Amino acid sequence: MTVVIAAINGKGGAGKTTALMNIAGEYALRGGRVAMIDMDARNNLMKWWTDCQEKDFQPEGIDVYSHKTxxxxxxxxxxxxxxxxxxxxxxxxxxxSIVDPVIAAADLVISPVQPSKREVTGAIDCFESVLRVNEASGRNCKHGVLRTRITVTVRHTELYRKVRPIIEDKVGTYLFRTEVLERNVYKDIHNGIGTLQMQEVTEAIAKARRETLALVAEVDALLGDEPAAGYVA
Ligand SMILES: Nc1ncnc2c1ncn2[C@@H]1O[C@H](COP(=O)(O)OP(=O)(O)OP(=O)(O)O)[C@@H](O)[C@H]1O
Ligand SMILES: [Mg+2]
Structure with missing residues (x-):
């Protein structure tokens, strides 16, 4: 069965494209056949993909397509x-207007938040759309909120402390235990150098890899999947 995962947060710049690139890299490394669909008119994902091809860093096992409707x-x-x-x-x-049809096609929707008030609100709106689409379609698309670009400074903010009670207790959706920290490598991979998993392993890369593995393990647990053959935690 094909697993469909979408990244949605109507309040932009939260780390959707980066999160999907890292998840794609991990699944491809396990031997999974991965398709990525760029539905953003700005084509960030598609540009990354063509840059990778031009620089001869094309990730194996990943294909990128562009569909805007x-x-x-x-x-x-x-x-x-x-x-x-x-x-x-x-x-x-x-x-x-593409949010509802994307949710209707997805098994899991991930809403990254940085966290700012705007983005947390965007994630909550997305969860409400998931509930609505599930209700209408009789499907059970899952939803989770992923904290991204976390720094020491962010951890000291009041909003950061409130994210868990808001998301889990008040709103009632899943909050990923894994947080994606602010890391230079996540910026670098946007420059057409392939996936995180293709980078030479330095200490910094190893930390980002562990973070991504933890995230993907949570994604798999949410989807109720057994890890694919060859997967080493
Ligand atoms: N964890 C991170 N650490 C450092 N930089 C990051 C991280 N996540 C994202 N970025 C940077 O922030 C920018 C925005 O991230 P990204 O493109 O993934 O967000 P997005 O939600 O897809 O944005 P948009 O809504 O504009 O499509 C990118 O340039 C990326 O390099
Ligand atoms: Mg994007």
């Missing part, structure tokens, strides 16, 4: 999704 996505899913183990859908950082 619900119809285009729907057609692609019908015709091609079966050929992949994972389909990762990247969405624009603004409220758009």
């Amino acid at each position: 619900a119809r285009g996505l729907g057609r692609w899913m019908e015709e091609h999704a079966d050929a992949f183990d994972y389909v990762l859908i990247d969405t624009p950082g603004e409220d758009t």
Whole structure:
């Protein structure tokens, strides 16, 4: 069965594209066939992909496609999704009409937050859309909030401390235990040098890899999947 994961937060810049690139890299490393769909008109993901190809750092096991409409996505899913183990859908950082159809196609929606009030609100809006689409379609798409770009300074803010009680107790969706820290390597990989998993292992890369492995283990647990063969935690 193809697993479909989407990154959605209508309040932009939260780390959607970066999170999906890292998750894709991990699944590909395990031998999974991964498709990524760029639904953002700014084409960040597609640009990364063409840069990687031009620089000869094309990630093995990952294909990137561009579809900007619900119809285009729907057609692609019908015709091609079966050929992949994972389909990762990247969405624009603004409220758009594609949110509901993407949720309707997804098994899991991840809402990254930095955390700022805007982005936490965006994540909550997204969860509400997931509930609504589930109700209408009778499906059970999961939702989780992922804290990204975390620094020591951020950890001292009041909002950071409130994220867990807000997300888990008040709103009632899942908060990933794994936090994605602010790391230079996550910026660097946007420059067409392949995935995180393709970088030469330095101490900094090893930390980012461990973080990503922990995130993917949580994703798998949420989806109720057994780790694929060859996976080493
Ligand atoms: N954990 C991180 N550490 C350092 N830099 C990061 C991290 N996550 C994202 N960035 C940087 O922040 C910028 C925005 O991240 P990204 O493109 O993943 O966000 P996005 O949610 O996809 O944004 P948009 O809504 O504009 O598509 C990128 O340039 C990326 O390099
Ligand atoms: Mg993006």
